[in-house]
């Protein structure tokens with residue numbers, strides 16, 4: 346496949362590149378093979394060959410090729426309550442709304458119906474790679490994996506481990522630490538097997554829900570499993586004042602130190618929220634090369650403060666973007682990019698200096714930042730990277746300035762799923778909203 350048209354792609358925290366007209370050539374394995382600009386001598390011949398082979402895909406004027414987004418934090422079973430039930434603080438919200446919903450995934454039909462809706466919704470929003478929390482149910486998590494494989498979405502999936510009887514209800518917890526670890530290992534092996542047999546881009550993830558939900562034995566066992574299988578780890582860290590106080594009361598340590606004590610802060614760890622980290626926590630994140638999933642919408646509800654993205658970036662700690670369905674109500678990474686910029690402006694107005702971030706900075710988190718956190722070669726339109734794309738239409742192309750920076754900001758602030766016409770994962774089309782005509 347050869348795409349002909351304009352590209353926006355992040356190159357660094359402060360810079361997104363614009364190429365007005367290029368050929369983006371994808372090889373058989375779904376990687377970007379070449380990017381040819383109009384002034385290169387073989388532009389015309391490559392285009393002609395692609396046309397003859399019927400593999401030329403012209404991107405209409407007013408539409409743009411962007412990297413697919415990476416969502417670093419989704420609670421898959423919470424999809425049916427996205428936008429509901431955000432009236433309580435985190436600890437009460439979990440008990441009152443969230444655990445009663447998650448337990449329903451024991452029913453695999455319920456799981457299939459809701460996971461199918463979620464995976465399609467995320468793809469339609471331009472999200473090509475997702476780091477999912479499943480539920481405690483091994484079989485339902487495998488249903489999620491099948492749906493992702495079928496839909497063509499790259500998925501990192503964790504069986505949620507939670508067995509602490511003082512913080513989780515009897516109706517929704519692993520019955521013991523032994524059970525929690527055995528089911529986690531079973532899920533890892535089943536998923537690795539599926540991945541081997543089908544070639545689908547599926548990776549198991551070690552997933553302690555968060556420190557309060559797990560016993561010491563489970564935290565320690567999960568640290569060992571992560572090492573044994575060399576796997577990514579996901580959890581929540583210092584998400585709220587309540588969570589931070591809990592760690593101090595139980596361990597006389599900060600939340601970050603507890604995770605580290607159990608070998609859960611590694612270069613393959615991705616910790617959601619992190620709004621309460623202090624400078625010594627950040628130093629530990631840096632030493633361990635642990636990444637943060639920034640969930641700006643959810644943080645408004647549960648985070649008790651705004652993540653200081655600029656400050657953390659300056660400390661050389663990697664961050665990606667997460668919707669946090671359903672602590673965050675929107676499945677759109679665009680909507681979260683917008684919120685991250687808005688929240689950073691408010692942080693500045695609340696006496697932090699130089700905390701504002703730009704759309705360019707947030708776009709970096711949603712693409713390159715996420716890819717780095719997961720150690721995968723995607724998130725940018727560059728040679729050798731996976732061909733994960735979205736083709737997006739600028740609604741105001743006819744009416745306003747088409748300077749690249751203006752178009753870029755319009756795309757970031759105005760794109761909804763109606764403007765995302767096609768989505769590709771590893772060169773394979775996964776969404777096609779039908780014949781689209783570029784400008785409206």
Ligand SMILES: O=c1[nH]c(=O)c2nc[nH]c2[nH]1
Nearest residue numbers: 420554555581643669672
């Ligand atoms: O936003 C959140 N959603 C959850 O499901 C959760 N569990 C622990 N901490 C959490 N935070």
